[in-house]
Amino acid sequence: MDSTGNLFHPSLAAALMKLDPEDGEQIMEYFKTHALLTREKALLQTSVREQKKLLVENAKLKKDIEQLRGQLQEKQRRRTAKALLAPAPPPPTRGPAPATPVGHPASPAGATAAAPTNPPPPSSSSDDRRETQGRRRRGERKARPTSDSLSLGAEPQVDVSRLDLRVGRILSVRRHPLAETMSIQEVDMGENAPRTVISKLGGKTHLEQLQGVLAVLLCNVKASKMRGVVSQARLLCCSSSSGGCVELLAPPTGSAPGDRVTFLNYPGDPDRELQAKQRVWELLQPDLRVDCRGVANYKGCGFEVKGKGLCRAPSLTNCVIR
Structure with missing residues (x-):
């Protein structure tokens, strides 16, 4: 092929026509056909090499995907086992019970014994504390399943x-x-x-x-x-x-x-x-x-x-x- 993109230089065609006026044109057509076939063969070989390269790369990517999938499944199993085996939090301790009133010491001999005083009624602060503790316990029971469900039941991906x-x-x-x-x-x-x-x-x-x-x-x-x-x-x-x-x-x-x-x-x-x-x-x-x-x-x-x-x-x- 010359610099102008033609398969053969014009001088070669002219020389063939001069040497063999009758068959020169057929010889040129034969040469052109042979050159085109050679070029097509080279392109086909290049395409086959590229296809083999792509097949190798696809196999490698598939293997990497399977490995990543196995790692992801293993992490999910570990996370599930950890969540199931985690100990439950200890129940909150109750406040100290109200003290029992202690009797007064005995009066000296001959003295009139003082009448024992009645125990004071439970204060409103103790009632509020017990109610708050009850609410806290109920709140912990509700919050725990929510966190577990978020870690174990993620929204599936859309693909x-x-x-x-x-x-x-x-x-x-x-x-x-x-x-x-x-x-x-x-x-x-x-x-x-x-x-x-x-x-x-x-x-x-x-x-x-x-x-x-x-x-x-x-x-x-x-x-x-x-x-x-x-x-x-x-x-x-x-x-x-x-x-x-x-x-x-x-x-x-x-x-x-x-x-x-x-x-x-x-x-x-x-x-x-x-x-x-x-x-x-x-x-x-x-x-x-x-x-x-x-x-x-x-x-x-x-x-x-x-x-x-x-x-x-x-x-x-x-x-x-x-």
């Missing part, structure tokens, strides 16, 4: 690990009898029975094309009735910015019903059921996107079925997941 995302196969699909824009799917989730799912794909998708397709579903949403039919999960879809094009998020090739979708940077077990008052899905959904390569991700971390690959949008890029 994508709380979502139970799994692969499912659509067995059948039909329009909702009471809503033209909704459809009803029966989905095999690898469980004893298929789940019924209501989605808003009726007006924008050819429903007959969905039968037998693998999809990604959110499985720990609370079952809810939609126009008289109970929906037991949520289909994840990719939607263009205008909303005119909607596609089902596709799991990687080789996935099977029941496979879980996980995130390398966000390990952990999902909630048994998402609580509506915590609004976990609403908080996470803005960060669920499809990038410029068509890969589904949460804050840059891909939707992954372990050992099988990443989830993708069939054709859309740079769009939201809902």
Whole structure:
């Protein structure tokens, strides 16, 4: 390649044309094709090396995350054991009992004995002290469980690990009898029975094309009735910015019903059921996107079925997941 960016210098082309006017142009084309193939091979080798480097770095990060997770769990166990084994505070001591009046010494012989005086009634200060001590004891009983609960039951963090995302196969699909824009799917989730799912794909998708397709579903949403039919999960879809094009998020090739979708940077077990008052899905959904390569991700971390690959949008890029 010369300084102008051409594969061969013009003088070389002119010399070839002069030596062989008939085949010179074909020879030049052969040389150009060979040079382009050599350049593509070099780029491919560079890409493979970068991919291997990224795989090594990802494995190291995963190992570090597992170590940190183990340390965190060990600290939590120690904190729990310490809180359970801590001795209860001793009960506050009561004030001294009022002294019993002591009798007067005996009068001398022949003298008239003085009448014994009655013991003084308990003072109001003693009553106030006992009442204050009682209030303090009651206050300590209330405060102790509160501190323990704060140390042992911290508010769970809101990240994508709380979502139970799994692969499912659509067995059948039909329009909702009471809503033209909704459809009803029966989905095999690898469980004893298929789940019924209501989605808003009726007006924008050819429903007959969905039968037998693998999809990604959110499985720990609370079952809810939609126009008289109970929906037991949520289909994840990719939607263009205008909303005119909607596609089902596709799991990687080789996935099977029941496979879980996980995130390398966000390990952990999902909630048994998402609580509506915590609004976990609403908080996470803005960060669920499809990038410029068509890969589904949460804050840059891909939707992954372990050992099988990443989830993708069939054709859309740079769009939201809902």
